[in-house]
Amino acid sequence: MNAPSITHISCADCPIRHRAVCARCEADELEALDGIKYYRSYEAGQPIIWSGDVMNFVGSVVSGIATLTQTMEDGRTQMVGLLLPSDFVGRPGRDGAAYNVVATTDVVMCCFRKKPFEDLMANTPHIAHRLLEMTLDELDAAREWMLVLGRKTAREKIASLLTIIARRDASLTPRGAVNEMTFDLPLTREAMADYLGLTLETVSRQMSALKKDGVIALEGKRRVSVPDMGRLFEEAGDDSDGGYMS
Amino acid sequence: MNAPSITHISCADCPIRHRAVCARCEADELEALDGIKYYRSYEAGQPIIWSGDVMNFVGSVVSGIATLTQTMEDGRTQMVGLLLPSDFVGRPGRDGAAYNVVATTDVVMCCFRKKPFEDLMANTPHIAHRLLEMTLDELDAAREWMLVLGRKTAREKIASLLTIIARRDASLTPRGAVNEMTFDLPLTREAMADYLGLTLETVSRQMSALKKDGVIALEGKRRVSVPDMGRLFEEAGDDSDGGYMS
DNA sequence: AATCCCGTTTGATCCAGGTCAAAGTTCGCA
DNA sequence: TGCGAACTTTGACCTGGATCAAACGGGATT
Structure with missing residues (x-):
């Protein structure tokens, strides 16, 4: 996804209105948003916010991963969270950031000054309503992850992570x-380890094991092929398909 | 706390309006709520909701623990969560329950039929606003717990749990x-284990260890004395006092 | 007062994943 | 084309917490 033009505002190139906040996309909102919205880019590895900092904006990820x-x-x-394109950042009604937010790839954020947004x-x-819905989704995801962290084995953890990434990938390009x-x-392996509550060595070993067992194939270090998603869901210890199949 | 009268509605005996949802407690809401609100009791050990069930109410805990x-x-x-008095249950806008909710002591819930509540x-x-705020609080709690589950040792986990219970206890009777x-x-030790991602044996051992080291004292199995809360926070691996001190 | 039931403690042993260490891979850059 | 830095893999060993097993309350029932 390319960075959208800064000056042009429309549903097509603005994830926060189209996918994240605005459920119905009404014209008067479009007017209201003009002037309080701006884009901002971050390079891979760059911190976006430090925990405890005053946060004077909310926004959503346009492209990249944080x-x-x-x-x-x-x-x-x-x-405690993975931000993919269309994900919302910020806590309306809260002043301080609760977590570190770091760009792991180059990231473009679509931001709104906090006060006007509130x-x-x-x-x-219905914007408040949509935001509640999104927060409930995040809460569900966080709680699902608590099961992963508290009760799953290293192999199941890796499979769970791959499942999540595959699912989100699929939902962005539905077919x-x-x-x-x-x-x-x-x-990176280290970031995976931080997500899964493991060490990077264990992540590496389990990736190798999954590869040896034919659950996944690796092209280079970063490209993953899954010949049988059902098998991967089994490995993750989920009975359900995690909402992947339609 | 005693179970409130089923027929009497007022701010004083209705946690959901007074503490959980209604930030300003206006008179017209009080009227509106009459007739869609009811109380319900559960015995210790009884399930309140099963994951996947259709949930036709929302509510809050009046007394007891779930x-x-x-x-x-x-x-x-x-x-994935501990429900103490004044905590909210239910997901406005969602039909199915996502988790099992079980009463661990006798519980009284204050319920609202879902549709009218929505x-x-x-x-x-401002009810929607309050609900968003509460959901953000739960999200913060869930994410804090992810750190506990993913990165803390058994001893730190136990201390973290005691910290949380002490904090909530203190906030209910502020002094x-x-x-x-x-x-x-x-x-129970088993419930603690389920919360902490441990086995009940490990929980028991670490409780004994904390007792031996003078961090806590036990009167019977269930009553805990903490001679020095600061020490407990240290044991939990938190630099902060977790918001306990004022 | 004896019995049962349930939750708890404690002990002995095992193993999944952590730790420490070294070598391999990839890629940008001179 | 070769060098260096960052990331990854693999190996050897260790340990925290799991597992298996037994004993210990303490309150309710008879």
Whole structure:
């Protein structure tokens, strides 16, 4: 996805209105948003926000991938969220950021100054409604991940992560249920480890094991082919297909 | 806390309006709520909702303690939330329950039929707003717990749990910052294990260890005294006091 | 007071994943 | 084309917590 023009506002090139916040996309909102919205780019590896910083904007990811992480004083870190295109960032009604947000690839964000956005939200009920819905989705995802972190084995954790990435990848380019797919792994082994509560060595070993067992194939380090998604779901310990099949 | 009268509606005995949803507690809402609100009791150990069930109400806990859990087919279970008095249950806009909700002590819930509640929400923006705020709080709690599950040692996990229970206990009966406190542990060792992603044996061992080291004292199995909360926070691996001190 | 039931503690042993270390791969850059 | 840095893989060993097993309350029932 290319960075949209800064000056042009329309549903087609603005994920936050079209996919993330605006459920019905009404014309008067379009007017209201003009002037409080702006785009911002970050390079791979660059921090977007530090935990505890005052955050004067909310926004959504247009392109690229960012991560939400928490860190302990001794350096142990846990990723608590993965931000893919169309994901929302920010906490309306809160001043401080609760987590570190880091761009893992080059990232373009579509931002709104926080105060005007909150005013807009107060005046347009269905935006507030959509935001509640999104927050509930994130809560579900966080709780699903608690099961992964608390109870799954290393191999199941890896399979669960691949499942999630595959699912999100598929939903961005929907083409019905397929049993085989290929996608790019947007994370380093270390980032995967931080997401899964493992070490990078264990991640590497389990990736090798899944490859040896034919669950996945690797082209280079980052491109993953899954010959049989059903098999991957089994490995993840989910009985369901995780909403992947349609 | 005693079960409130079923027929009497007022701010004083209705946590959902007073503490959970209604930020400003206006008179016209009070009228509107009459007739869609009811109380319901559950005995200790009784399921309140099964994951996947259609849920035709939302509500909040009046008294007692309930847990939110997720289970894998092979029986591994992970608690994803702890419901204490004033906590909200239910997902406006969603039909199915996503988790098992189980009463761990006798529980009284204050319920609202879902459809009328949603209508009410649509017409009273600040209820929607309050609900968003609550959901963001839950999301923060879930993400904080991801760090506990993914990166903390067994001893730190136990200390973190005690910290959380102590904090919530203190907030229900606020009396300023104290360095010493005593509270009831409302969970079995097994429930603690399910919350922490451990086995009950490990929980028991670590409780014994914390006791031996003088971090906590036990009166019976369930009553816990903490001579020095600061010490407990240290054990939990938090640099902050977790918002406990004022 | 004896019995049962349920939750808890404690002990002995095992193993999945962590830790430490070294070598391999990829890619940008001079 | 060769060098260096960052990322990844693999190996050897260790350990925290799981597993298996037994004993220990303590409250309810008879």
